[in-house]
Every structure is written in C-alpha cells, then in structure tokens.
Amino acid sequence: MSERLEHVWNAIDPLRLRQTLMDMIDIYSPSGKEEDIQLYLEERLAAVGTPLRRQIVEDERYNLITTMGQGEPSLYLVGHVDTVAAWDIDEYAAIEEWGVVRGLGSADMKGGCAAMVETWLALATLPEEQRPSVGLLLVVGEEENGDGSTKFLTEQCPDWAIIGEPTSLRPAFSHYGYMEVALVTQGRRIHSSLPELGHNAIESMLRVLLQIERSPLFSQQPSKLVYSIREMSSSRAGFVVPDRCDTWIDLHLSPDIQPETVRTELEKALTHARKTIKGLSLEASFDFESGGYELELSNPLMEALEDVFPRLNLPLEFVPFRSHSDGNLFYQAGSKPLILGPGSLETAHTSEEQTTLAEVEAAARIYASLALAYTQTDQQN
Structure with missing residues (x-):
C-alpha cells in the first residue's frame, strides 16, 4: 500500500461516516425537493476548503461540484441525492440495528453518497501537492429525468465517472x-x-x-x-x-x-x-x-480494483447493472462510467431498503483507492 493511500485510509472516520449516512437518510429529499440535503452536504464539504460551487439546474434545485488537485479532473465521483417518494411519510427515516441501516435512500443511493463524501474528507487531509486531480459531483433529479447529470454534462464530460449506485460492491462495467x-x-x-x-x-x-x-x-x-x-x-x-x-x-x-x-x-x-x-x-x-453499454475490462481502474478488493477481503465479481441510472447519460456523452456502490438493488425503492455500515465504509476505501490510482496512471500517460 502506498503512503498516500495508507494516509487516506487512516483518515477515513467510521463514526463520522455513520453520522453522515444517518443524517442524509433523515433528510427527506424526493426528486424535485433536494435543497435541504444539498444545504447539509454543502456545509459538510465547505469545511475542507476545496473549491465548491452550486450548478443551478432550475429554481432552487442545484448540483454540488467540488474538485481538488491540479487542472480539470478527468475522474469524478458521482452520486445522486434524490430518492423516490416515501412509501410512508412517517417511516422514511434511518434506523440502525446490528450494523444494518434501513430507511428511504439508504441503498439508492445515500449510502454511496455518504461514502463518497467521507472519501472526499479523507483525501482533503493530504498535503495539497499530494492530492489527486479528482472531482465530486452530487446531482439532483436522477429518479425522475436525470436533469442534474444532464446539466453537468452540457458543461463538461470527464473521461471516467464512478457512480455509487447499489451493486453490493460488485463493479459494473456493463449497463443495461x-x-x-x-x-x-x-x-x-x-x-x-x-x-x-x-x-x-x-x-x-x-x-x-x-x-x-x-x-x-x-x-x-x-x-x-x-x-x-x-x-x-x-x-x-x-x-x-x-x-x-x-x-x-x-x-x-x-x-x-x-x-x-x-x-x-x-x-x-x-x-x-x-x-x-x-x-x-x-x-x-x-x-x-x-441504450446500454459494455466497457472493456482492460482499463485504468482495473489494477486498483484487483489490489484493493483482496485488502478488504472482498470477492472481485463483475456484474451488469440492470437498472437505469445516470450512467447511461454519462456514457452517451462520451464518459466511461463504472457503477459501484454499497447496498443492493433488490431492496431499493421498497420499504425494506437497506445497506450496511461495513459496506458503506468499504465503499469509501474503494473510492479513495480508485481516485489515487487513476490519477497516478493518468499522470503517467
């Protein structure tokens, strides 16, 4: 393990990550009503001092974009903060029991978003000259028409996007x-x-x-x-x-x-x-x-995946992502999206939606590894 990665992994705080996840689930954010959760995340991210901006989508709806490192990032961590409407407005909030977290959006995809935010906070502890050139994009509207990602892609299109949709931490380089x-x-x-x-x-x-x-x-x-x-x-x-x-x-x-x-x-x-x-x-x-897509497995992220999964004692199993996601939009725009996140698609959009704290923490470590490894490969090329 490189010194940079070891430093970042040590900076990942499981208690802070748990709090972020529970707070996010407790903030009701169905598509079209994402302002409250974006205000919460904006405050979280502003504390580390990386450039942070709102990208207006419409009226009070906006994406959050933050970057670090030198130049325009060619890799972005991407998460959507909206959920489907609550099945029961009185019972959408977070509940944790024995490390299992239930609640609206816990899998789709506030677990992935919380992991990405924690990754960002940990990466920001590196000295500025050691930080990777990477971006974090938190979008609105994925559960409806993808207008958040559509807006982002009209302005820029990174070479790679890691999208934290629920895959039970199985990488998906192909997408239905x-x-x-x-x-x-x-x-x-x-x-x-x-x-x-x-x-x-x-x-x-x-x-x-x-x-x-x-x-x-x-x-x-x-x-x-x-x-x-x-x-x-x-x-x-x-x-x-x-x-x-x-x-x-x-x-x-x-x-x-x-x-x-x-x-x-x-x-x-x-x-x-x-x-x-x-x-x-x-x-x-x-x-x-x-249309769907299928990316070649010979790509800049594979070496990092092959290194980090054994370290976390996780099997490296590749699956297609069977649902629709913003990954389709990124691919159509010319980006290469990897879908990878905690939680299972099977429970998403149901009253049994759930993820685990262990998976969310593992996701944060995987995202950090990918960000550091890709930046190093990108600079070599």
Missing part, C-alpha cells in the same frame, strides 16, 4: 439499456350492471398486454430483456364500466440489444393487436429510451 412505454386504451362508459352495452377499456388493455407478452421479442433468455408492467390505472367514476385505462411498461435491455430493435418489434405487436382485438382504441408512446 432502458425503455419506457405508455399505453392508453379507450372504451365506452356504461353502468356496470350492463357491461354488454359498453366497452371495457381495462379488458382491452389486458388483451393488448397478452399479445405483447406473446411477441417473439420475449422468447429469448429472460435476463436479456426484462419486461415489467410498472403501473396501471383506469377511470374512476363510480359503479361503471371504465372508459379509459393507462399502463406504463418498463423494459431493461442487455447491452447487446438496441432500443430501436425492441421498439420495432413492439410496434409490430401493437399493430397486430389493433387488427385482431375487437373495438380496440389504442394509443402508444415510447416516452424514453436509452
């Missing part, structure tokens, strides 16, 4: 693509005791969804194309046959499947549905699509 499809069926409202005189929009929607599911598109391995009906709602007007049904579909695509291919096949399935389902009135829109 994502598509969002909205469907609307229209019917004819009638009293529910006389359904034969109306047209049930829900029944029409169910028939459409069955045809989509039977499409050849889904005959391949399930892990290649993940299909999820996220939400369905209908008109609520009392004791009647519903005359409208709205459905939102999520599709997660392995890196080798292109969104345009999926869209073409879905359009074929929808065309067939319009021809074969009696009385169908169907509208479809492809509201969002982003």
Whole structure:
C-alpha cells in the first residue's frame, strides 16, 4: 500500500461516516425537493476548503461540484441525492440495528453518497501537492429525468465517472439499456350492471398486454430483456364500466440489444393487436429510451480494483447493472462510467431498503483507492 493511500485510509472516520449516512437518510429529499440535503452536504464539504460551487439546474434545485488537485479532473465521483417518494411519510427515516441501516435512500443511493463524501474528507487531509486531480459531483433529479447529470454534462464530460449506485460492491462495467412505454386504451362508459352495452377499456388493455407478452421479442433468455408492467390505472367514476385505462411498461435491455430493435418489434405487436382485438382504441408512446453499454475490462481502474478488493477481503465479481441510472447519460456523452456502490438493488425503492455500515465504509476505501490510482496512471500517460 502506498503512503498516500495508507494516509487516506487512516483518515477515513467510521463514526463520522455513520453520522453522515444517518443524517442524509433523515433528510427527506424526493426528486424535485433536494435543497435541504444539498444545504447539509454543502456545509459538510465547505469545511475542507476545496473549491465548491452550486450548478443551478432550475429554481432552487442545484448540483454540488467540488474538485481538488491540479487542472480539470478527468475522474469524478458521482452520486445522486434524490430518492423516490416515501412509501410512508412517517417511516422514511434511518434506523440502525446490528450494523444494518434501513430507511428511504439508504441503498439508492445515500449510502454511496455518504461514502463518497467521507472519501472526499479523507483525501482533503493530504498535503495539497499530494492530492489527486479528482472531482465530486452530487446531482439532483436522477429518479425522475436525470436533469442534474444532464446539466453537468452540457458543461463538461470527464473521461471516467464512478457512480455509487447499489451493486453490493460488485463493479459494473456493463449497463443495461432502458425503455419506457405508455399505453392508453379507450372504451365506452356504461353502468356496470350492463357491461354488454359498453366497452371495457381495462379488458382491452389486458388483451393488448397478452399479445405483447406473446411477441417473439420475449422468447429469448429472460435476463436479456426484462419486461415489467410498472403501473396501471383506469377511470374512476363510480359503479361503471371504465372508459379509459393507462399502463406504463418498463423494459431493461442487455447491452447487446438496441432500443430501436425492441421498439420495432413492439410496434409490430401493437399493430397486430389493433387488427385482431375487437373495438380496440389504442394509443402508444415510447416516452424514453436509452441504450446500454459494455466497457472493456482492460482499463485504468482495473489494477486498483484487483489490489484493493483482496485488502478488504472482498470477492472481485463483475456484474451488469440492470437498472437505469445516470450512467447511461454519462456514457452517451462520451464518459466511461463504472457503477459501484454499497447496498443492493433488490431492496431499493421498497420499504425494506437497506445497506450496511461495513459496506458503506468499504465503499469509501474503494473510492479513495480508485481516485489515487487513476490519477497516478493518468499522470503517467
């Protein structure tokens, strides 16, 4: 272990890190309402004296950007401070038991953000001439439309980004693509005791969804194309046959499947549905699509990963990141994103969301190792 890394690891304070994590979870910060948590983090980061600025996204919403070292960093630690809305506004706060921390955003991704902030505080204890050229970016809006990262990427695009989404500390150099499809069926409202005189929009929607599911598109391995009906709602007007049904579909695509291919096949399935389902009135829109990516494992961060994981007694296992994240935006802009963070994706967005203090501390040590190793490699090149 180099003297610099040993110094930084010794400067990582588990008690301070725990406090940061618990404080962050206790600050409610759903997308669009991130100001309180950014004010908290701004105060934390301002104390170390590295250049710190707000990047306005809209109104009272802003990213936080801080840098150290010489020149414009080509590596950024990136975390999003927003969460989905609370499942229970009275029970979103942090609870710790036997080293397990539960609460809204504990995995997605306040655990990763807290680890990155602690990494930053530890790196800042190095003499200025020994500090790596690295940036820390804390963005808003990831859970909605990625407007925080989009704003950052209009101004600069680092060569590498380490994004602390929950991967159970398994590095993800590959990332699934994502598509969002909205469907609307229209019917004819009638009293529910006389359904034969109306047209049930829900029944029409169910028939459409069955045809989509039977499409050849889904005959391949399930892990290649993940299909999820996220939400369905209908008109609520009392004791009647519903005359409208709205459905939102999520599709997660392995890196080798292109969104345009999926869209073409879905359009074929929808065309067939319009021809074969009696009385169908169907509208479809492809509201969002982003391709995945797969980075070469021969890259400047690999040597550091191969060194630090045995030191932490962690298995070095590579996984694809199956959800959508700002990693897609960074890749499209020309950056190379590594997704790596504490907590598991399985519990994210649920009432069982959790991470562990051990994983969050390990993440801080990994981020420090990557920052120092990459900067040294970058300077040699």
